[in-house]
Amino acid sequence: MSTTPAILVAGGAGYIGAQTCKALAAAGYLPVTLDNLSTGYAAAVKWGPLEQGDLRDRDRVQALVAKYDIKAALHFAAYSLVGESVRDPAKYYDNNVGAATAFASALIGAGVGALVFSSTAAVYGTPSISPIPEDHRTVPINPYGASKLAFEGALRWLGEAHPFAWTALRYFNAAGADPDGEVGESHDPETHLIPNLCKAVLGTGPALTVFGQDYDTPDGTPIRDYIHVVDLAEAHVLAIRRLLAGGDSGVFNVGTGEGCSVMQILGAAERVLGKPVPYSVGPRRAGDPPSLVADSSRLKAAFGWKPVRSDLDSIIADAARWQAERTY
Ligand SMILES: NC(=O)c1ccc[n+]([C@@H]2O[C@H](COP(=O)([O-])OP(=O)(O)OC[C@H]3O[C@@H](n4cnc5c(N)ncnc54)[C@H](O)[C@@H]3O)[C@@H](O)[C@H]2O)c1
Incomplete structure (x- = not known):
């Protein structure tokens, strides 16, 4: 065996x-x-x-x-x-x-x-x-x-x-996405912000809709981890x-314990991808809380885990590469 x-x-x-x-x-x-x-x-x-x-x-x-x-x-x-x-x-x-x-x-x-x-x-x-x-x-x-x-x-x-x-x-x-481009995110329909903004920048998807800019957050858009x-x-x-x-x-x-708003992601994407993200602001989506940020200290203590690739630039660059070259 x-x-x-x-x-x-x-x-x-x-x-x-x-x-x-x-x-x-x-x-x-x-x-x-x-x-x-x-x-x-x-x-x-x-x-x-x-x-x-x-x-x-x-x-x-x-x-x-x-x-x-x-x-x-x-x-x-x-x-x-x-x-x-x-x-x-x-x-x-x-x-x-x-x-x-x-x-x-x-x-x-x-x-x-x-x-x-x-x-x-x-x-x-x-x-x-x-x-x-x-x-x-x-x-x-x-x-x-x-x-x-x-x-x-x-x-x-x-x-x-x-x-x-x-x-x-x-x-x-x-x-x-996988930094080697072997696997990545291909949901259908895709509801996630980052693949959708990549597709909007690449011209393989429609302009992004930002769902609500009137949340109780510093720039009005929801914060996620x-x-x-x-x-x-x-x-x-x-x-x-x-x-x-x-x-x-x-x-x-x-x-990661770090929260980023939708507008912060759009700003980072423009910097990393060298192009502005085409977007419009729509109404809030039902069921979206203003902020979701993890306290992962339990995981870190029990597993010795720590994120090594979760900076926004790596996330966006890897996601965009996958969306440009995806194989499925
Ligand atoms: N993507 C996220 O940000 C996120 C966040 C929190 C939790 N999750 C959870 O993580 C898990 C994976 O998410 P994902 O984004 O990779 O989803 P995904 O849809 O890409 O993968 C789910 C897989 O499960 C298979 N599947 C579904 N029902 C099945 C069944 N009854 N029998 C056999 N196969 C079945 C699907 O064919 C698919 O390959 C899900 O449980 C999801 O709820 C995802």
Whole structure:
């Protein structure tokens, strides 16, 4: 049997999952992707096998655990469009809670006792303090955030009932692309600011809409904490390593602790890309809090993690290169 420990990566054909597969392979693991390709790309799966299938397929999950001798799993496979979740909450509960719980249960049944889950800052709703620590109250303001919080709850109870350790990583805004151009962000529709501004500058997408300039922030636009996808991927490798070494379950924010407004991002993009971003100001988007900035001190202390590529210039330059040269 191979000495390379195999990790099952549900959603490994997506933006963050694919980048994490690259990081896992570099760290000496075999990433085995389970993905139904509903929003992902077969072309993004480059560092291990692609097993096309659904999270809900218990027999398939258990057969994969046996086939590859899976040691731990990562769960990225969810729907994550906030607006769509408001229009169709059942779709979000079905996939982000129902399918996710079926997946965790199948893993436990097959003897896999470690799972890292992609949670989100959306679990906090509209926070009362900034930066936000993990023990801040969690009152999501849309079904997407609520579905992620519900699955965190399921993990907690599964961990009580079974020999099962889990880590929920609450990401703030994932951004950037692989510096080598091997994988990147290709959501359809794309709702994220940085890929959309890159497309606007490149002329491959429409002028950007800034959703609201009347927030209670210094320049009136929302403030977010942008984390480079490479730094986020590294947090997953550390989380897997920690669980495999017997680390306990828990919730961790993943962000830089630095907030940037939309207008600050546009200014940085103009500087990095050498061209102004064409944009207009539209109304606020429902469910957008004024500011979301992470207190990641718990993650730093437990994992020895620190962001190394999350400066705005690297994020924007890597994202723009991907949008100009993207292969899928
Ligand atoms: N992108 C962000 O800024 C951000 C922020 C916070 C949290 N997250 C969370 O991180 C995770 C990954 O985000 P992403 O941007 O890479 O998304 P993505 O849509 O690019 O990737 C999700 C992948 O999961 C697959 N998938 C979905 N449902 C499935 C199912 N039932 N069975 C098998 N495969 C399935 C999709 O085909 C896709 O490849 C998501 O859970 C998302 O909610 C993302």
